[in-house]
Amino acid sequence: MRKNTMSLPQQLREESDFDQLPHNIPITATIADIEEVKGFIDYFRFIIEVKTKGGSKYLIYRRYQEFFNLHQILEGKYSPEDPDRPGPNTCNLPSIPGKIFMGNKQEIAESRIPELNTYMKRLLGLPTWLLLDDNLRMFFYQSDQDSQHHPRALRRLRPRTRKVKTVKSPKTDLFSSPRAEAMFDFRGNSKAELNLKRGEVIFLLRRVNADWLEGMANNQTGIFPESFVKIIKPLPESDSESEGGGHPYSCLRCFLLTPSGVDTRDVCVQEDLSIQPTHKDLLAHMRDVFKIDDIALNYRDPEGDLIRILDDDDIQLMITESQGQCSKVKRPVNQFPWELHVTLTSDFSVYNVEA
Structure with a gap:
């Protein structure tokens, strides 16, 4: 005979009383990053920030297989298609992204982030009685192993505003x-x-x-x-300030120089005009803007010659030289005083090589 353990969940479901839930019940979860785990079989796992009803936040680390296993268990217990379960103890579970057996593991993990975020949001939005399920709680529980793990930069939680x-x-x-x-x-x-x-x-x-x-x-x-x-x-x-901070957008003018011509873009960013970006960040951003990977960054010196940017020191030099020319060029108040000239890495014809 199957033991009936649903009396408290049924009571919570009927009363829809969120206040009866314990403070350590997870109510939201967001994937903050992914990380590679190397071993006999290399795999990627998701770094998830969990927030509880009581307001606490912590990180957990889960593989896709753990998501899949949880879903299988919940389906077996609560799916309406299960003939052994009466209607009051069932609910429609959200769909989980399917398994993928071929492809780049990192790309697969990245592609799953939006779907798994939606899955967790819908899962934690189900009737309150289901949130008391032991398997669900253990999945979102921060284990000792989770708490001892050194978190990464959590790039997906980075604020869009970076004013200092x-x-x-x-x-x-x-x-x-x-x-x-x-x-x-x-x-x-x-x-x-x-x-x-x-x-x-x-x-x-x-x-x-x-x-x-x-x-x-x-x-x-x-x-x-x-x-x-x-x-x-x-x-x-x-x-406390709400996300976005209310800071106005800044505008960065950039040019893509190719043998076929010049593509001029005004790119809106939320960084403050006084911020000095890193070479790595700028390069990644320009690759995303122009959809070309093999590019180099450049700026024009006071003589008008194109200078290739190789590191953060070159970024600083570009900004310093642009500040000396501010009076010569009229710009909108929200536009950076420096401009980027993007070229193909192998194209050296754009540089002045005369002695």
Whole structure:
């Protein structure tokens, strides 16, 4: 005889009382990144940020196979097609992306992110009684192995706004200021992001979005993912900002120079005009804009010659030289003072090589 364990879930379903759920019940989950795991069989797993009813957030690491196994179990227990289950104890489960047996593993993992995000959103939006299922709770539970894993940069949670403030040290009592402790090392992708070392204290300045904060440590100001820190004293509610931050778009003028002609683009970005991007970020962005991989970045010097950009020092030189020419060129207030000239990597005909 099958034991009836549905009395409490049935009660919750009938009352639709979300308040009866425990505070540690997961209510949202978002894939923040993927990472490769090397071993006898190499595979990619998803880094997932889970938020609970009580407001806590943590990271878990799951393979697609674990998603698939969970879905199979839930289907067997609650699918309406199961003749052994009466109607009140069933529900329509969301569909899960199917297995893929051929192709590049990283590309497959990347392509699954939107579908799995939708799957988790619909799964956690099912009737409250199903959220109490042990298999579902264990899937979203942060195990000891999850908590000890060093998180990555969580690129999919990065805020679109990366404006950095210039802020002096708090003049009030430091121990009364909003602050957090770094639980992991974090190395930012640009000067807008604050490098952290495990154990150091960060003074909090504002919330950038639901997942990123702005703060100050070692006289440096920048943004960082909240998942990398433990909040000691939270920011006041009035200091929190909604995602997007309300900052206006900045405009970057760029040119693609090819033997067939010049393609001029004005690219809208949300970075502040004063931010110095990295060579890596700019190159990736231009590849995405022009849909060409084999490209090089360039700028024009004061004499009008094209100079190839090879690293971050060249970026700094480009910005410095453009600032000296600001008075000669009239630009919109939201346009960067420097311009990018994109060429094919193998095309050296665009450079002035005369002695």
